[in-house]
Amino acid sequence: MMRRLVTVWHARNLEFLRDRATLLFTLLVPLAIVIGMGIVFGGPPRPLFKVGVLSDHLAAEAHPFLHERYFDFVAEHDPAAGMHGVARNQLDLLLDLRAATARYWVNPDSPKGYIAERLLLQADPHAVRAPVSGQAVRYVDWLFPGILGMNMMFSCLFGVGYVVLRYRKSGFLKRLHATPLSAFEFLTAQVLSRLGLILLVTAILYVGVGTIIHFKSAGSILLLALVAGLGALSMISFGLIIAARFSSEELVGGLLNLLAWPMMLVSGIWFSLEGSPGWVRLIAKLFPLTHVLDAARAITLDGAGIGAIAPDVVYLGGTTLVFLVLGAWTFRWRAD
Amino acid sequence: MSGPILEVQALVKHYPSVAAVDGVSYAVPEGTCFGLLGPNGAGKTTTIEIMEGILAPTSGAVLYRGEPLGRRFREEAGILFQKTALQEFLTVRQTIALFRGLYDHGLDPDEVIRVCALEKLKGRDNRKLSGGQLQRLLLAVALVNDPAILFLDEPTTGLDPQARRNFWELIASIKARNKTIILTTHYMEEAELLCDEIAIMDRGRIIAQGAPRALLHQHFADVLLELPSQEFPEAARALPLQVFEAADRIEITTNDLDGTLRALMDARVPLTHLRIRPPNLEDLFLELTGKELRA
Numbered sequence: 001m002m003r004r005l006v007t008v009w010h011a012r013n014l015e016f017l018r019d020r021a022t023l024l025f026t027l028l029v030p031l032a033i034v035i036g037m038g039i040v041f042g043g044p045p046r047p048l049f050k051v052g053v054l055s056d057h058l059a060a061e062a063h064p065f066l067h068e069r070y071f072d073f074v075a076e077h078d079p080a081a082g083m084h085g086v087a088r089n090q091l092d093l094l095l096d097l098r099a100a101t102a103r104y105w106v107n108p109d110s111p112k113g114y115i116a117e118r119l120l121l122q123a124d125p126h127a128v129r130a131p132v133s134g135q136a137v138r139y140v141d142w143l144f145p146g147i148l149g150m151n152m153m154f155s156c157l158f159g160v161g162y163v164v165l166r167y168r169k170s171g172f173l174k175r176l177h178a179t180p181l182s183a184f185e186f187l188t189a190q191v192l193s194r195l196g197l198i199l200l201v202t203a204i205l206y207v208g209v210g211t212i213i214h215f216k217s218a219g220s221i222l223l224l225a226l227v228a229g230l231g232a233l234s235m236i237s238f239g240l241i242i243a244a245r246f247s248s249e250e251l252v253g254g255l256l257n258l259l260a261w262p263m264m265l266v267s268g269i270w271f272s273l274e275g276s277p278g279w280v281r282l283i284a285k286l287f288p289l290t291h292v293l294d295a296a297r298a299i300t301l302d303g304a305g306i307g308a309i310a311p312d313v314v315y316l317g318g319t320t321l322v323f324l325v326l327g328a329w330t331f332r333w334r335a336d
Numbered sequence: 337m338s339g340p341i342l343e344v345q346a347l348v349k350h351y352p353s354v355a356a357v358d359g360v361s362y363a364v365p366e367g368t369c370f371g372l373l374g375p376n377g378a379g380k381t382t383t384i385e386i387m388e389g390i391l392a393p394t395s396g397a398v399l400y401r402g403e404p405l406g407r408r409f410r411e412e413a414g415i416l417f418q419k420t421a422l423q424e425f426l427t428v429r430q431t432i433a434l435f436r437g438l439y440d441h442g443l444d445p446d447e448v449i450r451v452c453a454l455e456k457l458k459g460r461d462n463r464k465l466s467g468g469q470l471q472r473l474l475l476a477v478a479l480v481n482d483p484a485i486l487f488l489d490e491p492t493t494g495l496d497p498q499a500r501r502n503f504w505e506l507i508a509s510i511k512a513r514n515k516t517i518i519l520t521t522h523y524m525e526e527a528e529l530l531c532d533e534i535a536i537m538d539r540g541r542i543i544a545q546g547a548p549r550a551l552l553h554q555h556f557a558d559v560l561l562e563l564p565s566q567e568f569p570e571a572a573r574a575l576p577l578q579v580f581e582a583a584d585r586i587e588i589t590t591n592d593l594d595g596t597l598r599a600l601m602d603a604r605v606p607l608t609h610l611r612i613r614p615p616n617l618e619d620l621f622l623e624l625t626g627k628e629l630r631a
Contacts, residue, residue, distance in 0.1 A: 170421035175477075177390060178415040179438040180407060334390075 231292030237323030371531035414483030468499030524617035
């Protein structure tokens with residue numbers, strides 16, 4: 001048994017070592033993870049709470065609450081924007097230090113807001129709570145579009161990528177190449193096929209989970225469907241750029257993961273990018289998922305119309321076209 | 337027959353360590369069957385894939401009706417690869433309809449099904465076909481656009497003798513419809529039966545070209561005698577005969593059968609297992625290269 005085991009183990013190792021692209025990628029990924037983790041999690045401990053402060057200066061001596069650890073105190077100059085942030089769970093609490101007595105706003109539905117309020121009142125028992133103007137949004141209402149978007153992203157990237165890879169390896173693509181079918185036509189057909197499935201699944205999740213959590217969109221469902229459709233088109237095409245060229249499952253799987261994980265971390269699925277470093281927000285803005293979530297939340301939470309989300313819609317439509325053309329340009333019909 | 341439908345001009349294909357095709361040129365007249373023969377590794381498949389527009393040559397050109405391969409060629413060419421895969425979970429009819437949908441013009445899928453004798457299989461999952469049935473489906477896929485030129489790359493390799501004969505009949509019926517056929521094979525019987533003209537390839541070059549019968553007349557005397565090696569005594573090797581030693585047999589070519597038989601009997605060669613037959617393309621290949629066609 002050992003001999004057979006060792007024989008197969010040896011052959012598999014040779015296969016892996018001789019697949020240069022996969023080998024290089026496998027060695028580079030841990031390095032990239034170390035660098036990425038160092039940038040994201042290096043330096044001082046990460047804050048647990050985000051508090052907007054209406055004040056001219058944020059020095060710790062300005063108020064005893066500002067001594068608290070694990071809080072990220074963000075200077076806020078516009079009270080209305082700060083209150084909107086609290087209502088939308090982008091800020092856990094808004095503190096106004098401009099008057100002698102501190103005032104604060106907190107979302108009554110936010111668990112983190114509740115704890116931040118307890119700690120504030122411990123530091124300053126005289127702080128006065130002010131009512132949040134407009135309707136406060138539950139965290140789950142803010143999170144729900146993010147969860148749907150994440151599900152869409154994985155389905156978009158991996159669903160089509162592996163199918164194209166299988167077609168290439170089996171020789172089916174080579175057979176199609178012998179017909180008048182162009183790479184652009186083939187890729188567009190794959191994108192549209194996957195789009196239908198993704199929209200159906202997303203609609204089922206939206207209705208099913210939405211009913212359970214009593215989710216209600218403030219804006220147009222049709223507009224939401226448009227954003228979901230364009231977002232799915234853009235992300236499927238994004239994945240096809242990888243699948244357009246390579247023939248190794250390991251390499252394609254790794255590259256797709258390399259796209260998926262940064263998107264999941266910085267596109268604002270789990271937490272708001274409010275107060276994040278500029279470069280993080282810049283990278284986030286490059287990813288289609290960020291535009292999907294920004295537009296979807298603007299529709300569902302604020303009731304935004306087409307005018308307000310037009311930049312996101314244009315970005316998603318434009319990237320779809322760019323990714324498809326790039327995919328068709330680099331497309332390989334054959335495995336060798 | 338009319339002018340050439342396809343012209344191959346000084347085709348070269350180099351891979352890092354080998355010249356797979358090394359300066360191949362020929363023209364194929366419309367309505368004929370042109371065969372590329374050679375052993376494995378001779379460069380047949382590389383040559384035909386360049387002719388099909390699937391592979392780019394290192395140098396040289398392929399012209400279809402006098403023009404470089406383009407949209408018109410893709411619309412009018414039918415191709416059966418040596419090895420291919422189909423989209424899974426489709427029936428035979430759905431597979432044919434899929435490919436029919438990729439062309440502007442062509443035959444009705446049911447017509448193709450009839451031509452390729454797939455009526456009883458049209459509802460079957462394409463993964464559940466036997467080798468011969470699958471090859472008929474792949475031929476049907478190659479015929480959906482009613483091609484003017486049909487490429488068949490070793491179409492009967494791996495089929496049992498009965499399935500091979502059925503397939504030859506099918507190709508002969510397609511040829512009868514005035515289609516141009518480009519065929520690669522290492523079965524000389526297949527080439528003799530189907531081809532109007534053949535080119536024999538070895539090490540990326542064409543070493544002989546012409547009509548099969550003309551080539552045989554050009555290189556051989558009238559008959560070929562075969563004897564088992566162990567029944568051919570050493571003394572007989574000194575006879576003034578044209579002798580070729582194959583793996584387990586001796587082959588003698590002659591146009592004087594009576595004289596040769598007399599010489600063998602005089603040398604006391606046992607003739608019990610003697611076989612007399614006309615030479616074929618396999619013999620021609622042996623004559624030209626010293627190698628067997630299926631080596």
